[in-house]
Every structure is written in C-alpha cells, then in structure tokens.
Amino acid sequence: MSLRVKICGVTRLEDALLAADLGASAIGFVFWPGSPRCLDPYRARDIALALPPFVTPVGVFVDQPIEYVEGVAALARLGAVQLHGSESAAYCRQIRRRLIRAIAVTPDFTPTSLDELDRHMLPLLDVHDPVRRGGTGQVIDWTKAAEAAALRPSLLAGGLRLDNVQEALRRVRPYGIDVASGLEARPGVKDPTRMREFMHLVREWDSKES
Numbered sequence: 001m002s003l004r005v006k007i008c009g010v011t012r013l014e015d016a017l018l019a020a021d022l023g024a025s026a027i028g029f030v031f032w033p034g035s036p037r038c039l040d041p042y043r044a045r046d047i048a049l050a051l052p053p054f055v056t057p058v059g060v061f062v063d064q065p066i067e068y069v070e071g072v073a074a075l076a077r078l079g080a081v082q083l084h085g086s087e088s089a090a091y092c093r094q095i096r097r098r099l100i101r102a103i104a105v106t107p108d109f110t111p112t113s114l115d116e117l118d119r120h121m122l123p124l125l126d127v128h129d130p131v132r133r134g135g136t137g138q139v140i141d142w143t144k145a146a147e148a149a150a151l152r153p154s155l156l157a158g159g160l161r162l163d164n165v166q167e168a169l170r171r172v173r174p175y176g177i178d179v180a181s182g183l184e185a186r187p188g189v190k191d192p193t194r195m196r197e198f199m200h201l202v203r204e205w206d207s208k209e210s
Contacts, residue, residue: 003169003206004176005199006058006155009037011188016047018192020055022199025176027055028082031072032062036187037180044076058082058100066094073097082124092121100155102126103148105140111148123148124178126157139164142171149174162197166205177202 007019008028016027029044030037048057056079061069063085073081082100083092092099101121103114114123125145127138139159148154153175160168161182169177183198185191 002209003174003202004155005202006176006178007180007183007190007195008058008060008178009035009180009184009188010047010190011037011039011043012190013047013050015190015192015195016051018190018195020052022195023203024055024199026058026080027051028058028060028178028180029076029078030060032060032064032084034062035060039188041072041075044072048077056080060084063087066091069095084126089116089118093118098122100124102157105144105148105158107141109141109144109148111144111151114148114152114154122153122155122175124155124157125149125174126178127159139168142168145174146172162194162201165198165201169202169205169209 004025006026006028007024009030010016010027019027029039032038051057057077058080059073059076059078060082069081078097080098080100081095084102099121101117102124105125117123125140125148127140145156149172155176155178156168156172156174157178160177160179183190183194
C-alpha cells in the first residue's frame with residue numbers, strides 16, 4: 001500500500017502481529033499513564049522486537065520529561081516518537097528520533113498554522129480532548145483536515161471506523177491514517193474481525209487511487 005496505516009493503542013503481541021500481517025506501517029504504544037491503553041515499556045520492547053523489520057514501533061507521550069521519553073524510546077526500540085501534549089517547539093527539537101506531532105483540529109484551527117512546525121515533524125490531525133488526548137472516537141473536521149493535508153504530508157486520526165474510513169480517505173487524502181478505538185473490543189484490546197475488515201477497506205480504496 002502507498003497509504004501509511006498506524007494502528008495505535010496496542011497492548012498485546014497478537015494484535016501487533018496481526019496488524020503487521022495486514023499491512024500496517026506502524027504500531028503505536030501509549031506510555032502516558034492517563035490512558036487506558038498505557039503500556040509498560042518492557043512489554044512494549046518485547047512486542048517491538050517481534051515485529052517485522054519494516055514495521056515501525058511508535059511511542060505516544062503527553063507532556064512527559066525528555067529524559068523519560070528518550071529512555072523509553074531506547075528501551076522499547078522505538079522508531080518514532082509521537083507527542084500529544086502541549087510540548088513546546090524547543091522541547092520537540094530535543095527529541096532525537098523521528099517525530100509525529102499531534103495537532104488539534106479545533107474550530108479555530110487554521111491549516112496554514114502547520115507552517116510553524118519544523119519540516120522534519122509529521123503532523124497528526126486529531127481531536128482536541130485535553131483529558132483523554134487521543135483514542136476518543138470523535139471525528140474531526142475533514143474539510144479543514146483536507147486543506148491541511150494538501151499543504152504538507154499529514155496523518156489523519158479521530159474516530160476512523162469501518163463505516164467512515166473510505167469517505168475520510170476520499171475527502172482528506174492524507175499521507176497516512178492513525179486508528180485506535182475504532183478497532184477495539186475494549187480499550188487496549190483489538191477486535192481481529194474489525195482489523196481485517198478495516199484494512200481491507202483501506203487497501204480497496206488505496207488500490208483504486210494508485
């Protein structure tokens with residue numbers, strides 16, 4: 001697939017391996033204790049080591065100390081770091097790994113604001129939720145997301161499910177997508193049937209657009 005897919009909030013080896021087998025480009029581990037999907041870094045390391053070589057383990061953090069982020073990234077063999085808090089530009093520049101930056105698509109969001117991000121950061125367009133941060137199941141404004149994705153490569157997140165993913169892809173045309181709650185049986189536990197159906201829909205859309 002040319003479209004990148006990140007399956008996030010993974011806590012179990014079997015879910016990670018199925019995601020990889022279905023064609024996911026990246027597997028997301030949440031290390032923020034405020035999330036019901038929070039994963040122990042040692043467990044994340046074990047899962048990351050079992051992944052195929054070209055599937056990227058990504059760690060999700062929220063306003064946590066740089067030292068903690070770097071330590072977990074090294075331990076869990078992360079290929080990229082995803083920041084979901086209010087981290088400053090100076091903080092972001094200290095991260096010594098590929099960086100995904102969550103951007104809240106609020107009513108006041110201006111797509112041209114992405115120009116303020118360093119070019120090495122990949123924007124993740126998501127819902128604004130100061131409590132749960134991610135994995136809310138809420139859908140963002142796809143019109144604004146499409147304008148942003150046209151300006152620079154971006155990941156689309158926010159409430160992607162079996163019943164809306166193809167429409168989201170058609171309207172936004174992102175570089176990639178990030179899905180968590182839409183594939184779950186319960187927080188942190190994926191539903192294999194939903195995963196298979198979701199990835200089939202993504203591949204179907206992607207093949208038509210290639």
